[in-house]
Amino acid sequence: MAEDVGSGQDGSELPPLDDGLVASVAARLDAAKIHYVLWGLYMLTIFGIPTIVNGIDVVVDDNFIDAAYATLEGAGFMKCNSEDCISNKDLPYAPTPHTHLHITESERLGFFKRSDVLWRLSDLSNVDGESIILASDPSQLPGRDIVGNRRRFPQDLYPVRIPAVTQLVQSLLLLAKKDRNTYGEYWVNWVIYILEYCTENGVFEKSRLTGNYKTYIDAFLEGDHSLKDQAFEHIGVTE
Numbered sequence: 001m002a003e004d005v006g007s008g009q010d011g012s013e014l015p016p017l018d019d020g021l022v023a024s025v026a027a028r029l030d031a032a033k034i035h036y037v038l039w040g041l042y043m044l045t046i047f048g049i050p051t052i053v054n055g056i057d058v059v060v061d062d063n064f065i066d067a068a069y070a071t072l073e074g075a076g077f078m079k080c081n082s083e084d085c086i087s088n089k090d091l092p093y094a095p096t097p098h099t100h101l102h103i104t105e106s107e108r109l110g111f112f113k114r115s116d117v118l119w120r121l122s123d124l125s126n127v128d129g130e131s132i133i134l135a136s137d138p139s140q141l142p143g144r145d146i147v148g149n150r151r152r153f154p155q156d157l158y159p160v161r162i163p164a165v166t167q168l169v170q171s172l173l174l175l176a177k178k179d180r181n182t183y184g185e186y187w188v189n190w191v192i193y194i195l196e197y198c199t200e201n202g203v204f205e206k207s208r209l210t211g212n213y214k215t216y217i218d219a220f221l222e223g224d225h226s227l228k229d230q231a232f233e234h235i236g237v238t239e
């Protein structure tokens, strides 16, 4: 990858957005000893959820957000140069990153703070197979489908960390609760995608959930709204 900073929004010296570029971000962060996990829509595709990706998002320990920004800026990702950039705005319907760089003018590299989205995970570097897994893990993630949609990463790429799906569902329900007065529905939609696509492909097993999380998902699938709402109220309070 080019070491020098790109010369402008049209002068990106980065390779195109793909698994290889994500792996190179991971390698840069690891080399700088910055703990991270992949986040956002790119992460969802690894679980087998078909969605358009428009960049790379990562969750970083709060104290390392500035270091992560500086590290990737030094690796050719471009500073945002538009006040109108949607990633600079507080949106009522979706979260935006704490800071971001650009891959191209329309593709971002977003940095989210761990305390904002994944406060349950105290160590973003610990691949334990329960909370955090590798994006290439064949035992927990689907391989490419017949038309070549994005799925788990190839084994020969630099390893990339992502939240395990059971952990992710729990974190999303906590986020839905934290952000219930703003874009809580955005997180619930991710849960719905996971239920829709990851039950079928075997990535998500609801039997691995416990307590109010399990009650919520079971009630959701059975259409029992009052039980679902009741479980939602107790999530994070009585776990």
Ligand SMILES: [Zn+2]
Binding pocket: 080, 081, 082, 085, 086, 087, 088, 100, 101, 102, 108
């Ligand atoms: Zn921007």
